[in-house]
Amino acid sequence: MGEFFRVLTDNGQLFVDGFTNTVKLFLIAAVGSLVLGTLLGAMRVSPVPALRAFGATYVNLVRNTPLTLVFAFLVFAVPKLDVNIDYFPSAAIALTVYTSAFVCEVIRSGVNTVAAGQAEAARALGMTFGQVLTLIVLPQALRAMVPPMMSVFIAMLKNTTIAAGFSVLEAGAIPAYMAERGEPQFAVLLWITIGFLILILPLVALQRFLERKWRVAR
């Protein structure tokens, strides 16, 4: 047991650095995928067929590709196209590209949960497109979107560990460093698990709370 705590105290700096980078990566990719995903979601519900087709193709291609492959493509293949990106930005881009496909789907299905009669009635009252969207459709759609959107971001937080395989020092990369230092890996991995539980459990609790609260209101 003493050794279990010693692993953390002896290598405190490594754990702090690792988890700081994990959170940084998560926040950057969260903002990025929210922006790109919203853009793609808007394309998928737009009245322009070309944009809808582009959005659908993007989502179907990315969703059926492993995230590890997206990482590998950015790290090994993209430099061969004379585009040089550092490891950390590459990881952020890979997570953004992958996660935005799922954000897009959440937005599209959220908009689709609103009954068509709602928008029709609003138009019958003479509301403009902007009013229909901001006063009628989005307030209802957002309620349906928030819980699945949080699942997407929780999954993305866990996915940041994959960056460990591509030269980014984040929480998932700690075991590789510890292997060099000869620390007991079981203890190391337990500490990483605890770190992730601390990050994830509040998000899960918030998500369940919102889901329960808004299910009743619907």
Add this chain to the structure above:
Amino acid sequence: MSQASILYDLPGPRAKRRNAILGVASTVGIIALLAYIGYKFADTGQFEARKWEQFQYSSVQRELLGGLWATLKAAGIAAVLALLFGAVFASGRLSDKWILRAPSTFVVELFRAIPLLILIFFGYYVPLQYGWSIDKLWALVIGLMLYNGSVLAEIFRAGINAVPYGQTEGAYAIGLRKNQVLRLILLPQAVRSMLPAIVSQLVVLLKDTALGFIITYPELLFVGKQIGGRLPFGLPYVPAYLVVAAIYITICGALSILAWWLQKRMGRTPRTAAKVLPAQSVGEDSARMI
């Protein structure tokens, strides 16, 4: 226009004109983007015959097939084990006895909250340190089983709970015992409703085998990197990853279409009383990913 009809009215002459202009503008934009990517590929010589030559060799094709086989083997074993794991822990969570329910809930919630890669690392680094010999395949399979098994347990539980309660009450009323209710009444209805969600979780599992790359299990992505790193062919990373991506997209896409088809098919038969679980989203786990 079926999709957009929620937000927009049927377009009048002005809206039609505006949509046509937007359509042309966006088509030009998309073509310009693709053309730029194509130019970048051509500019850096990605279309040179030398970079693609390898794929004609039967030894390289065999290498790719070997990688695909390693991927499918890991996915197949992990899928069977995850389904079993899911069934055991779902029945634990549905049990009347708290002594079974509490530990099952703990296990399912715990393994869903740990990143899959960390679970795989448990099976990889711990034996490595103590010098136990464990095949990388099993490190990968155990991680996949624990994570996907926990998610499947939640799918099973949601599926059983989605059968209307009147079915259970009716079954008890005609004198069936507990296991008969589950076996004869609940499961047949629940399995039909769960099938799309199960298939799409298996797609996730198949995609997750690519994590084997990080612990150097020789699966498809790993083989792709080896093929891409060959100097005599001008380091064809781009062609190699495009080929690997095409293989993944074909297999996962086919399975996704199966899930979608199952969902459509279930949706149309009124015989199922249980609500069909959507292929991409199950309760709080909607839009699950790796």
